[in-house]
Amino acid sequence: MTDAPNDNGSETKLVAAPQEQPSALMMWLGLADNSFTRQKTVKFGDPTAVNSGRLYSFITVIFLLLLWWVTTSQGWVKPIYWPSFEAVGNRLTKLYEQGFRNVALWEHVYISVYRVLTGVFFGAIVGIPLGFAMGLSSVARGLFDPIVEFMRPIPPLALIPLIILWLGIDETAKITLLFLAALFIMIIAARSGVSGVKISKVHAAYSLGASKFQVLKNVILPNALPEIFTGIRTAMGVCWGTVVAAELVAAEKGVGSMIMIAKNFLQTDTVVIGIIIIGIIGYAIEMLMRLLERWLIPWRGKG
Amino acid sequence: MDDADHNGLSVDKVSMVFTLPGGGSVHALNNVSLDLASGELMSVLGPSGCGKTTLLNIIAGFLAPTEGGVFLNGHQVTGPAAERGMVFQQGALFEWLDVRKNISFGPRMMGKSKKEWGPKVDHLLDIVGLGDFGDKPVYQLSGGMQQRVALARCLANDPDVILMDEPLGALDALTREKMQGLVLKLWKETGKTIVLITHSVEEALFLGERLIVMAPRPGRIHREYRLPFAEQGLTISPREIKASADFVEKREEILSMIWEMEEEIMGRASA
Ligand SMILES: Nc1ncnc2c1ncn2[C@@H]1O[C@H](COP(=O)(O)OP(=O)(O)OP(=O)(O)O)[C@@H](O)[C@H]1O
Ligand SMILES: [Mg+2]
Numbered sequence: 001m002t003d004a005p006n007d008n009g010s011e012t013k014l015v016a017a018p019q020e021q022p023s024a025l026m027m028w029l030g031l032a033d034n035s036f037t038r039q040k041t042v043k044f045g046d047p048t049a050v051n052s053g054r055l056y057s058f059i060t061v062i063f064l065l066l067l068w069w070v071t072t073s074q075g076w077v078k079p080i081y082w083p084s085f086e087a088v089g090n091r092l093t094k095l096y097e098q099g100f101r102n103v104a105l106w107e108h109v110y111i112s113v114y115r116v117l118t119g120v121f122f123g124a125i126v127g128i129p130l131g132f133a134m135g136l137s138s139v140a141r142g143l144f145d146p147i148v149e150f151m152r153p154i155p156p157l158a159l160i161p162l163i164i165l166w167l168g169i170d171e172t173a174k175i176t177l178l179f180l181a182a183l184f185i186m187i188i189a190a191r192s193g194v195s196g197v198k199i200s201k202v203h204a205a206y207s208l209g210a211s212k213f214q215v216l217k218n219v220i221l222p223n224a225l226p227e228i229f230t231g232i233r234t235a236m237g238v239c240w241g242t243v244v245a246a247e248l249v250a251a252e253k254g255v256g257s258m259i260m261i262a263k264n265f266l267q268t269d270t271v272v273i274g275i276i277i278i279g280i281i282g283y284a285i286e287m288l289m290r291l292l293e294r295w296l297i298p299w300r301g302k303g
Numbered sequence: 304m305d306d307a308d309h310n311g312l313s314v315d316k317v318s319m320v321f322t323l324p325g326g327g328s329v330h331a332l333n334n335v336s337l338d339l340a341s342g343e344l345m346s347v348l349g350p351s352g353c354g355k356t357t358l359l360n361i362i363a364g365f366l367a368p369t370e371g372g373v374f375l376n377g378h379q380v381t382g383p384a385a386e387r388g389m390v391f392q393q394g395a396l397f398e399w400l401d402v403r404k405n406i407s408f409g410p411r412m413m414g415k416s417k418k419e420w421g422p423k424v425d426h427l428l429d430i431v432g433l434g435d436f437g438d439k440p441v442y443q444l445s446g447g448m449q450q451r452v453a454l455a456r457c458l459a460n461d462p463d464v465i466l467m468d469e470p471l472g473a474l475d476a477l478t479r480e481k482m483q484g485l486v487l488k489l490w491k492e493t494g495k496t497i498v499l500i501t502h503s504v505e506e507a508l509f510l511g512e513r514l515i516v517m518a519p520r521p522g523r524i525h526r527e528y529r530l531p532f533a534e535q536g537l538t539i540s541p542r543e544i545k546a547s548a549d550f551v552e553k554r555e556e557i558l559s560m561i562w563e564m565e566e567e568i569m570g571r572a573s574a
Contacts, residue, residue: 198394198395200391200394200395201394201395201397203363203365203383203389203391203395204389204391204395204456205408205412206365206382206383206384207363207383207384207385207387207388207389207462208385208388208408208409208412208456208457208460209384209385209409209412209413209460210408210412211412214412218397218408218412219397222397222399222400223399225399297399298440299398299399299440299442302398302440302442303394303398303442
């Protein structure tokens, strides 16, 4: 901003009314709005005017930890219902050093994650082409629609008994369950990705001399990628929940089996650790997928 | 009509009836005939719903007419092809590709190597004033810039005919005027046959060597004009032409013609 002398010789300052910038810390804590939001007069009902409120998140976490500490150290809850801090800490060290039932802690986590990735992988490999076929051909749509629409509302867990009857409780059975959980999500995602293409894009491609196959490869596929990615993200989340539940029913390894077996030995501390690990991994998967998405599909929503 | 030796675009007694899913039908076009010599620029005006887009879609080959046919250089149009390029109003760029990849789409689909299309695409980028934007994703460009990409993409394919449906409709007035100049320049330089649909009477008058005004229900050609303004526009400034008595008179004449049609539609609708 420059000060320019005006006709009268006196100086006119072209300076906006000073705006005090809140500190970065205040903004990070959610105690101050960014300068743009502060200029808004309508805030109630404007979703962008609601900030993270991070300070309050800290309050919640600290309160919960305090509650934990007080109730257990005072002996208000018995260790069998909820373990003390020390018990959990000691157990974690022990699990880390000795593993659980002769299997390292990281291996329990690894095997669960591995099952999810395998299930989602095969679900995508089979589901994406099927979804494409359903979006592109009446025959394929007609053939598969009854199956897809029937399976869509059935929670994967309801399939466990059948799968145990058919395939037993070995690794194949678990992967099959996760495959099915991912499959229908992927079919539906791919199908809606295909159906969502703007006809003017398809027309433009044909008018530029593209063949059917080229339209499929260069227009319909990239256009469907954002939806497909959302499908993969959803499938990961659903499969993570499903694998834990499946391991609760029957498995020797995996986070789910770990907490189930621990329960049988009344090792509540191990159960709590397992639950925390499940939460953290589920959250990490979601965050990782969002990151990947921003990196791989930067054009999402920009059509 | 003897189509075999006709060089250019001809629309021959085209009628289009849409059958509605719930029964009933819409007579979108009735007996529309047109002949465009190679290199002519024709603009198309008409009230909303008079069948302009339908006509363009038939010429492009996206729709088969109920009756009649479209011929280009003697052969009948049966589907979309690279000889007839299309510029849509908006949203027809491929947002997953950068500007250069969008423009080179046609040549790449035809299996041409980068050596072949590279210099041409660079040249087109310069012509439409996007020399520095080749590597930008298209969604980072403004609306006017995106339409210039759409124009360049169409030209990169070297079509015989360029079909435009409201190509400048989504732009602000100033950008629109600038783009009109660009269209005029490109038309003269490339000698393409162009059919341009627009809602702006001024734009239709300024750009069209020929102009047709369509009437609705059923969609048909109402009046045809031959205009001098596009030719003048190459030497005289656009503002001057648009202010000339001749231009203003034509503009008012066509405006009131379209107004009357609109009022008739409203009258019929409320009757
Ligand atoms: N696919 C379709 N099915 C049924 N009716 C249609 C279809 N496409 C267009 N119509 C009808 O045909 C008529 C002409 O439509 P068209 O889109 O060609 O008009 P237009 O002149 O381009 O209008 P606008 O200026 O608003 O773009 C309208 O009455 C419209 O409702
Ligand atoms: Mg239209």
